[in-house]
Amino acid sequence: MAKITNNETRDPTSNGITKRSFLQSVGMIGGTAAVMTAMKGWDIGFASEVDRPPQLSTDGNGKKIIILGAGLAGMVLAFEMGKKGYNCKIIEALDYAGGRCVSARKGHVIQEIGADRQECNFQDGNYINYGPWRIPAEHKSTIYYCQTLGVPLEVMVNKSGKAYYYYENREGPFKGQTVRQEHADIDFKGYSTELLAKVADQGALDQIMSQEDKEQLLEHLKGSGLIDSKELDYRANRARGHSVYPGAGSNFGELSDPYAMADIFSISEASRNETADHPAVMFQAVGGMDQIAQGLKRAVGDGVITYNSEVTDIIQNDNSVEITYKNTQSGNVTTESCDYVISTAPLGVMAKINTNISDDFKNVLSATRGSPACKIGVEMNRRFWEQDDMIYGGSTSTDIPGQRLISYPSGNLFGHAHGDTGVILGYYPIGGASVPVSNMSIAERVKFALAAGEKIHPGNYRKHFTGEAMSVAWHKMQYALAGWENWSRRGRTRSFPVIQKGDKRIFISGNIASPALGGWMAGAIEGAWSTMEVIDKRVAQQA
Amino acid sequence: MKNIYLILISVMGLSALLSAAHAQDYSEEGTQIYTDYCEACHQPGGEGFEDVYPALKGNEFVLGDQEELIYLLLEGRAGMPTFIADLEVEQLTTIINYIRNSWGNAGGEVPHEQVTEAYEFIAEEDDGFGPGN
Numbered sequence: 011m012a013k014i015t016n017n018e019t020r021d022p023t024s025n026g027i028t029k030r031s032f033l034q035s036v037g038m039i040g041g042t043a044a045v046m047t048a049m050k051g052w053d054i055g056f057a058s059e060v061d062r063p064p065q066l067s068t069d070g071n072g073k074k075i076i077i078l079g080a081g082l083a084g085m086v087l088a089f090e091m092g093k094k095g096y097n098c099k100i101i102e103a104l105d106y107a108g109g110r111c112v113s114a115r116k117g118h119v120i121q122e123i124g125a126d127r128q129e130c131n132f133q134d135g136n137y138i139n140y141g142p143w144r145i146p147a148e149h150k151s152t153i154y155y156c157q158t159l160g161v162p163l164e165v166m167v168n169k170s171g172k173a174y175y176y177y178e179n180r181e182g183p184f185k186g187q188t189v190r191q192e193h194a195d196i197d198f199k200g201y202s203t204e205l206l207a208k209v210a211d212q213g214a215l216d217q218i219m220s221q222e223d224k225e226q227l228l229e230h231l232k233g234s235g236l237i238d239s240k241e242l243d244y245r246a247n248r249a250r251g252h253s254v255y256p257g258a259g260s261n262f263g264e265l266s267d268p269y270a271m272a273d274i275f276s277i278s279e280a281s282r283n284e285t286a287d288h289p290a291v292m293f294q295a296v297g298g299m300d301q302i303a304q305g306l307k308r309a310v311g312d313g314v315i316t317y318n319s320e321v322t323d324i325i326q327n328d329n330s331v332e333i334t335y336k337n338t339q340s341g342n343v344t345t346e347s348c349d350y351v352i353s354t355a356p357l358g359v360m361a362k363i364n365t366n367i368s369d370d371f372k373n374v375l376s377a378t379r380g381s382p383a384c385k386i387g388v389e390m391n392r393r394f395w396e397q398d399d400m401i402y403g404g405s406t407s408t409d410i411p412g413q414r415l416i417s418y419p420s421g422n423l424f425g426h427a428h429g430d431t432g433v434i435l436g437y438y439p440i441g442g443a444s445v446p447v448s449n450m451s452i453a454e455r456v457k458f459a460l461a462a463g464e465k466i467h468p469g470n471y472r473k474h475f476t477g478e479a480m481s482v483a484w485h486k487m488q489y490a491l492a493g494w495e496n497w498s499r500r501g502r503t504r505s506f507p508v509i510q511k512g513d514k515r516i517f518i519s520g521n522i523a524s525p526a527l528g529g530w531m532a533g534a535i536e537g538a539w540s541t542m543e544v545i546d547k548r549v550a551q552q553a
Numbered sequence: 554m555k556n557i558y559l560i561l562i563s564v565m566g567l568s569a570l571l572s573a574a575h576a577q578d579y580s581e582e583g584t585q586i587y588t589d590y591c592e593a594c595h596q597p598g599g600e601g602f603e604d605v606y607p608a609l610k611g612n613e614f615v616l617g618d619q620e621e622l623i624y625l626l627l628e629g630r631a632g633m634p635t636f637i638a639d640l641e642v643e644q645l646t647t648i649i650n651y652i653r654n655s656w657g658n659a660g661g662e663v664p665h666e667q668v669t670e671a672y673e674f675i676a677e678e679d680d681g682f683g684p685g686n
Contacts, residue, residue, distance in 0.1 A: 123605055358632020362604060379629020442590055442639030449593040485594065488605065491632045498628035498635070499675060 061150035063090045063539050066546040070096035073549055076333050076346065077101070079354035080315045081109025082531055083520035085306035086155070086538040087352055088314050091545075099348075100315045101335050103359075103489045107315055108303030110141040110490055111531060114387060114480040115298060122486040126452045131478050135428030138387025138435065139299040140482045142531050143417075144168055144292040149532035151539070152302070153293070159305035162296040166420045169290035170404025171195065173418065175277045176466050177409045182276035183269075188406070188466055193250055193269065194277045200236040200244035201271045207231040207242040244268060287530075294420060302531065319344075324351055324365040326515045350545055354520035354538070356380065358491030371513040377501025378522060380492025381529065382485035384412075384444040386459045388436040389478040393425055394470040395434070405435075406466050412447040413437040413462045436463055436479070440493060448483030455481045494521055496528030510544060517541050577662065583651025586644055590636060591652070599656045610656040619663045622649060623671045642672050 063086075073096055077084045080102035088098040106112070114120060115137035118130040132138075144166050145152050156163050171192030178186045209215060210224050210231075219227070232239045236247050246265035256263030284290065295301040307315070316335075322343075323334040334345045353360050358380050395401040395418050403420035417435035422428055436459035439447055450458060456479045463471035484493035497506055502525050509518055519541035520534050527533030594606040601608030609615050615622060626645055629635035636645065646668045653660030 123602060356632070361631050376631045378631060379635050380632040381629075382634050442634060442636040445591075445593050445634075446589045449589070483593070485632075485634070491605070492634070495632075498630075500628065 060536055060539060062154055064543040064546075066091070066094045066542065068094070068546055068549045070094055071549050071552070073097065073350065074348040075099070075350050075352060075545070076331070076348040077352045077354065078321055078360075079103075079109060079520070080107040080307075080317075081354055081520065081534060082111050082303060082306060083354040083534040083538040084109070084352075085303070085310050085315075086535050087354070087519065087542055089306060089309045090538070091542050092310070092314065094546075098314060099346075100310070101319045101321055101333070102315055102317050103320045103338065103355075105317050107307040107310075107317075108141075108300050109354075110484070110493075111300060111303040111534075112141045113137045113139050113298030113300040118480070120480060120482055120487075122483055123488055125483075125486065128452060128480055130480050132387075132389050132433060132480075133428070133431055133476070135422065136389055136431060136433045137298045138385070138433045138480055139294065140385045140387065140480065142299050142529075143435070144288070144294060145531065146287045146289055146292050148287060149530060151535045152531045155306065155535065156295065156302060159302075159309055161301050161305040163293040164296050164421065165403075166292040166294035167290070167403025167418075168288060168292040168405070169284055170401055170418070172400045172402070173404040174406040174466060175408075176406060177277060178465070179409050179411075180276050183273050184277050186465075189269075189277055191404075191407075193266065194274060196236070196247070196250040197244075197268045197271075197274045199234075200247065200250070200268060201274060203231050203234055203236045204242055204244040207237055211242060244271075296421070299531075321355075321363055324353075324363055324367075324516060326351070326366060326513075328514075331515045350515050350517065352517045352519050352541055352545070354534070356490050356492055357495055357518075357522060359489055360518070365516065367513040367516055371508065371516075374501075374505040374508045375518065377505035378495050378497050380485060381441055381494050381496060382444045382448065382483065383438070383440045383493025384447045384455075384481070384483045385438050386436040386455055386479055386481035387433045388456070388459055388463065389431070389433050389476040390471075390474045391431055391476045392470075392474045393430055393432050394467060394474055396424065398470065399467070408462070408466065410462045410465070412439050412443065412458065414439045414443070416463060416466060431476075434463070436460075444483070444493075445485075448486055452481060455479075494529030494533075496521075497525045510540060512541075512544065517545065577650070579647045579650040579654070582644075582647050583655070586640070586648045587651060587655075590640070591648070599652065599658075609652050610658060612658075615652055616658060616660045619667065620671070622653075623663065623668050624675075627671055627675050637672070637675065642669050645672070 070091065075087070075091060075096050075098045077087050077098060077100045080100045084100050084102070085107065088100050092098045112118075114130045114132070116130055116132055116134060120128045120130075120140070145163070147153075153163070155161070169191070171190065173191050174188035175184075175191055175194055176188050177184060207228060210227055215224060231237060232242075235249060237244050246267055248265070250266055250268060252263045253266040254261075254264035318338045319335040320338050321333060321335045323332070325332045330347050330349060331351045332345055332347050333351055334343060336343050355363075357375055357378050360375070401418050402423055403418055405415040405417040407415050413436075415435070415438055417438070419432045419434065422432055425431065437447065447455065447458065459479065459481075460472050460475060484490050506525050509523060512518070520537045521528050521530070523537030523540055524530075524533035527536060591609075594602065595609050596602050596606065599609035599612075601610075614625070623645075624630075625633060626649060627635060627637045640648070643665070646663065646665045649663050649668065652658065653663065
């Protein structure tokens with residue numbers, strides 16, 4: 011199979027057909043599943059492949075589009091389609107734009123179903139991204155809007171070797187103890203290197219590799235600096251670092267001693283957290299991820315978004331769609347007619363709307379699932395993780411049920427931006443594991459976060475807590491009912507292809523239209539891009 | 554392969570009969586799992602929350618097709634999450650039987666084997682996509 015790298019935009023076997031247009035034509039013939047198969051065949055995967063919005067072929071032909079939800083997807087649709095001439099209107103249930111792309115800072119309110127109202131009282135400059143919080147380099151679509159809308163990005167340190175692993179539910183010498191990630195990660199790599207080098211050296215791989223390859227392999231393994239070149243034993247090394255740091259004069263420092271191999275096996279699994287879309291270096295919007303939503307809101311312009319409006323009915327016929335919504339403040343009911351409706355509402359929310367979509371389409375929608383997710387931002391009055399632990403960003407990974415990780419803020423490093431203070435992400439359980447946490451009261455969640463954090467940073471975590479925290483259980487937010495949605499395994503292959511076609515005049519967009527990017531901002535954006543293309547083609551055919 | 558399924562189906566049928574004769578008591582462990590994983594949304598007593606989270610008490614879906622209910626717990630559905638990564642097969646069997654037979658629900662027993670079969674079927678289909686975020 012010819013291999014094409016991700017950077018190539020043209021298929022060398024064709025006559026100037028771009029990869030994108032080829033995939034589009036595959037899609038027209040064979041549907042989304044065929045596109046995915048073609049993409050897999052090219053080894054380009056499902057990563058965020060598209061780096062700018064599609065070129066729409068019509069000027070909208072005077073069509074009116076009503077979009078449900080002023081989240082990233084809804085605003086991208088209104089912005090891009092509006093630019094071309096479509097008459098777009100967004101109906102938003104909440105009183106702000108951004109949906110789940112939101113940050114809590116002073117004055118921000120979080121109100122969950124059945125929970126106490128929380129109003130944020132963090133110090134000026136402090137915030138918690140309780141929605142999306144990290145952008146990988148390969149999410150070109152997200153970066154595209156930050157760049158074109160003037161939303162500055164900064165580095166988000168996703169992995170810091172100085173942060174810890176903390177496991178209290180595994181037997182072994184590290185039970186209930188913090189271990190530096192760089193120590194555990196390098197030890198695992200070092201012992202693996204040693205074992206591979208030894209078996210190769212002893213001829214155990216001769217059946218599966220040539221002599222020449224074996225020699226090259228050994229050269230690479232020795233070159234790693236992790237094993238000594240004669241005995242091939244893993245030993246103290248500079249990747250693992252020092253127990254006594256080197257300095258001036260005759261202080262050459264002391265290299266730290268590796269842990270025993272058998273012991274390392276009890277802590278190395280978390281290194282799997284690092285994937286191509288969760289690399290060590292990621293990005294975040296300066297001042298809070300909600301700045302991306304704010305950038306889109308400015309781009310969409312005034313008068314496009316109608317706030318505080320809950321859609322109750324979407325009824326379509328052959329020529330139009332009627333949408334009815336209720337003002338959540340005044341109770342006033344409005345009915346409006348349009349040519350197409352695009353819902354970016356989370357499906358749990360969409361399910362409560364009275365619609366006349368076909369039973370087939372309804373069935374397809376049920377092949378999705380909401381993912382619960384919980385977060386808490388815990389404000390600290392001293393950056394002890396930096397000053398005492400040398401941790402600058404990154405996450406400590408734990409097996410405390412309901413916690414999963416502690417993430418240290420990448421903004422305001424050293425307190426340079428606004429003083430010696432910062433907000434730690436105190437827990438971030440996702441999926442079923444987050445449900446027990448959401449069952450706690452707001453006050454109990456703070457207690458839980460503090461107790462868990464104190465185990466990682468004894469003597470500091472409780473002491474430096476300012477008393478201000480903001481927590482969320484996304485599945486208990488009325489207009490979200492999930493952190494994100496994705497497709498069941500069966501649904502991805504069997505049901506998803508139906509979604510993109512829409513049901514007559516009603517379309518489903520947003521992250522649900524990007525099954526491989528569920529929960530990512532790129533999923534919302536590229537879902538919107540794919541929907542607008544489908545509608546534009548429909549409009550072009552009618553013209 | 555077909556034969557294996559036939560055997561499985563007959564084993565399941567047999568065990569369903571046996572289970573009906575010696576219905577297990579899932580209430581103690583079921584109560585705990587319900588509190589931890591269900592109550593946050595579906596509320597104490599399976600009452601549900603207004604028109605946001607459906608009541609499980611008297612719920613047609615819960616009391617209906619067993620296979621559909623098993624897949625709901627394993628895969629999620631619409632707004633409902635999957636619990637396949639969080640609960641063991643035994644726990645899934647327990648909670649399915651608990652919600653079908655609590656608060657006046659009388660859905661009868663779903664055999665363990667039926668849950669296990671679906672669980673393994675789904676695990677086999679895992680195409681390596683984890684959750685995003």
